[in-house]
Amino acid sequence: MPSPRPRLLYVSDLAYQARDRRYCDEDIFLTSRLREDFHLALCHPRDTAALMDTFDAVVVRNSGPVLGYQAEYDAFRAKATASGARVYNQLTGRADMAGKQYLLDLSAAGHPVIPTVDRLADLHRLPETAEYVVKPKFGADSVGLTMVTADRLPALTDGTVLVQPRIDFAYEVSFYFVDHDFQYALHAPYTDRRWDLEPYEPTDGDLEFARGFIDWNTVEHGIQRVDACRAPGGELLLVELEDLNPYLSLDVLDEAGRDAFVAAFKESLRGFLDR
Structure with missing residues (x-):
């Protein structure tokens, strides 16, 4: 005891x-x-x-x-x-704590995440874009992240990386939870300054979006951060669900x-x- x-x-x-x-x-x-x-x-x-x-x-x-x-x-x-x-946090998390396979799984299941694939044969599942974001499945803090044109994908897509379309989002926003309780939200109004943050007042729809991923995950006790971007159509898309050691x-x-x-x-x- x-x-x-x-x-x-x-x-x-x-x-x-x-x-x-x-x-x-x-x-x-x-x-x-x-x-x-x-x-x-x-x-x-x-x-x-x-x-x-x-x-x-x-x-x-x-x-x-x-x-x-x-x-x-x-x-x-x-x-x-x-x-x-x-x-x-409890080690039961199935988001970033376990790598980024969850982005593939959530994308394939139709959840509101940035479309994600890991095979060149599945590239048709992504919307057409001039550039793609390539990130390691077990990366963190943007380590190994790169932006490339389609002609470079064959040399990079080897099963160890994720491929996503580069989205011209309006801004990024993060929702912070302790256990399953929402605490606060912050957003980055300038797309070229990810960590230049300001307080953000979420709508009911924003919170419903964020809570959906907290409920999906299997962490009952811990601190989690839901990172999202505001897509051109106005909807929120999940960027990451940080359930290991989110900076606050x-x-x-x-x-x-x-x-x-x-x-x-x-x-x-x-x-x-x-x-």
Whole structure:
């Protein structure tokens, strides 16, 4: 049973150089607030498996792309699964946590996602476009993403990448959830500045769209971010469902917004530990 003041192992790569974001600032803030209610130690993702045994839960936050430490991450997952360790986010996610196969599956099933294929023979399923977006199935943080014309696709489409049409969207918008509870939304009004974000007031239709993917996923306890773009026809299309370690852009919120998120985060963690 957890101690009266549970012990958390908080996983972050404070030195990771993210484009236009400072992971370390967000995690310094969050750990300072979590310490109000929990005993907490911070570790690099490479050290998680070696340190996790003496903690009540492992909290995975801004740990960077798994590609940078794949062997250590696989060892951590295997150990956590075998021991029944509590990991937050739960390791049951079937979105980015498991690679990007879900974009193929959702696209094939007719969900509102950017049309996606992984075989040249299926290219006819995509709308005609001057350029295509090619991304690794196990990429993250735009690592390996490239934009190409159709004549370059045969050399790239080898089963390890996804192919999508390049869409002239109006803007990108992200919806942030703790467990299944919506917290806030932010959007990037300038298409060439993904992380230049502003608060966004979602419509009922926007929230219905985002909740559909949260409900589809299998994470009961954790923080998830639904990334979407506003297509030329006005509809939202899923870009990514980040269910492993989504950056939260808390610096964009005002103090009341940050306090509300921290309260929801703490409540979620307490409920997770009390299961």
